Amino acid sequence: MKFETQIIHAGQHPDPTTGAVMVPIYQTSTYKQDGVGKHRGYEYSRTGNPTRAALEACIASLEGGQYGLAFASGMAATDTVLRLLEPGDHVLAGNDIYGGTFRLFDKEYRRYGMEFSYVDTTDTTNVEAGLRGNTRMVWLETPTNPLLNVCDIQAIAEIVHTHNPDTLLVVDNTFATPYLQRPLELGADIVVHSTTKYLGGHSDVVGGAIITHRPPIHGRLAFLQNAAGAVPGPMDCFLVLRGIKTLPVRMDRHAHNATAVANFLDGHPSVARLFYPFHVTHPGVDIARKQMRNGGGMVSFIHKDGAKAAQNLVEHTQIFTLAESLGGAESLIEVPATMTHASTANSPLAVDPGLVRLSVGLEHEVDLIADLERAFSYSSNKTVVSS
Ligand SMILES: *Cc1c(COP(=O)(O)O)cnc(C)c1O
Numbered sequence: 474m475k476f477e478t479q480i481i482h483a484g485q486h487p488d489p490t491t492g493a494v495m496v497p498i499y500q501t502s503t504y505k506q507d508g509v510g511k512h513r514g515y516e517y518s519r520t521g522n523p524t525r526a527a528l529e530a531c532i533a534s535l536e537g538g539q540y541g542l543a544f545a546s547g548m549a550a551t552d553t554v555l556r557l558l559e560p561g562d563h564v565l566a567g568n569d570i571y572g573g574t575f576r577l578f579d580k581e582y583r584r585y586g587m588e589f590s591y592v593d594t595t596d597t598t599n600v601e602a603g604l605r606g607n608t609r610m611v612w613l614e615t616p617t618n619p620l621l622n623v624c625d626i627q628a629i630a631e632i633v634h635t636h637n638p639d640t641l642l643v644v645d646n647t648f649a650t651p652y653l654q655r656p657l658e659l660g661a662d663i664v665v666h667s668t669t670k671y672l673g674g675h676s677d678v679v680g681g682a683i684i685t686h687r688p689p690i691h692g693r694l695a696f697l698q699n700a701a702g703a704v705p706g707p708m709d710c711f712l713v714l715r716g717i718k719t720l721p722v723r724m725d726r727h728a729h730n731a732t733a734v735a736n737f738l739d740g741h742p743s744v745a746r747l748f749y750p751f752h753v754t755h756p757g758v759d760i761a762r763k764q765m766r767n768g769g770g771m772v773s774f775i776h777k778d779g780a781k782a783a784q785n786l787v788e789h790t791q792i793f794t795l796a797e798s799l800g801g802a803e804s805l806i807e808v809p810a811t812m813t814h815a816s817t818a819n820s821p822l823a824v825d826p827g828l829v830r831l832s833v834g835l836e837h838e839v840d841l842i843a844d845l846e847r848a849f850s851y852s853s854n855k856t857v858v859s860s
Pocket of ligand 1: 571645648666667669681
């Protein structure tokens with residue numbers, strides 16, 4: 474089955490009792506047992522819930538994995554993956570991963586004796602050089618947040634598994650989504666998602682997911698999902714299931730608009746540097762075109778006039794809403810250094826204070842470009858006046 478068909482039907486069958494076409498919101502904590510220990514697959518909703526099961530089956534099938542688990546947030550999914558580790562284990566991570574992921578590594582798991590080191594994963598030789606005898610996990614994002622760096626998943630999977638077949642390659646596939654890129658097919662062991670972003674797609678739900686094709690890893694993760702209990706409620710699962718059906722249509726439009734915005738920014742005098750994976754100026758464009766279907770909906774750039782001008786810009790757009798998060802129908806704009814990535818200040822992962830990140834939404838490209846043009850003139854004027 475093609476992806477577009479799979480996404481609408483995988484895990485989702487008309488309700489056997491009523492014929493309801495949409496998976497019902499099974500808003501129940503517990504389930505009647507027909508006799509002691511004789512149940513119909515569900516006992517308690519932390520352990521399992523039919524709405525959640527439909528979402529888990531759907532996401533697993535989209536990533537080409539056998540096993541999917543849904544979580545209350547992307548960070549809950551990330552936290553559960555980290556619980557596979559033991560004190561003394563080493564994690565090699567990309568040096569511009571999501572700020573919240575870095576915070577969890579650095580402020581929490583380091584306390585328990587896990588070691589973390591960060592390298593520029595766009596150069597595979599850094600990955601090779603960074604692997605240690607005790608490296609149990611390699612944590613990748615591609616494209617990365619917020620710089621949209623692109624890493625070669627297949628090449629890194631080969632390096633990691635040659636070093637040690639038991640070292641787990643984890644890819645946070647939030648930015649690309651399985652419509653654009655399927656890390657398990659490229660050799661990764663585990664895929665993590667914040668379903669809050671493109672999978673949910675409507676800025677109305679917080680959620681996460683983990684997908685793998687390795688039964689022992691799934692078994693351990695499923696144990697942790699139930700034991701630690703960071704599960705999403707049935708309503709949240711329903712919202713992700715509803716949003717996910719239109720993922721291919723949305724991602725094509727996000728990419729169309731993002732390409733138009735990137736082309737506009739590329740020629741703009743106030744832009745010092747542009748970051749968009751499918752743009753010819755991107756250093757990873759060849760790898761991006763090899764492993765991704767399109768360039769996605771995220772665009773970043775560095776304002777030539779620095780932090781103050783970047784701030785003026787993001788405070789003066791009218792269609793782009795100043796907000797954290799990404800992946801919804803509406804375009805968002807932010808300054809990572811003081812917003813999403815504030816926790817990386819003074820660390821090796823700190824970002825340029827003049828960096829602006831755009832989540833390009835589904836509006837008309839003409840309006841989006843006009844909005845940026847207007848805000849740019851404001852940001853440039855302000856800079857002149859204040860300097
Ligand atoms: C948002 C995000 C997360 C965290 O997900 P939440 O749902 O906010 O907990 C993790 N990784 C990436 C790349 C993200 O964008």
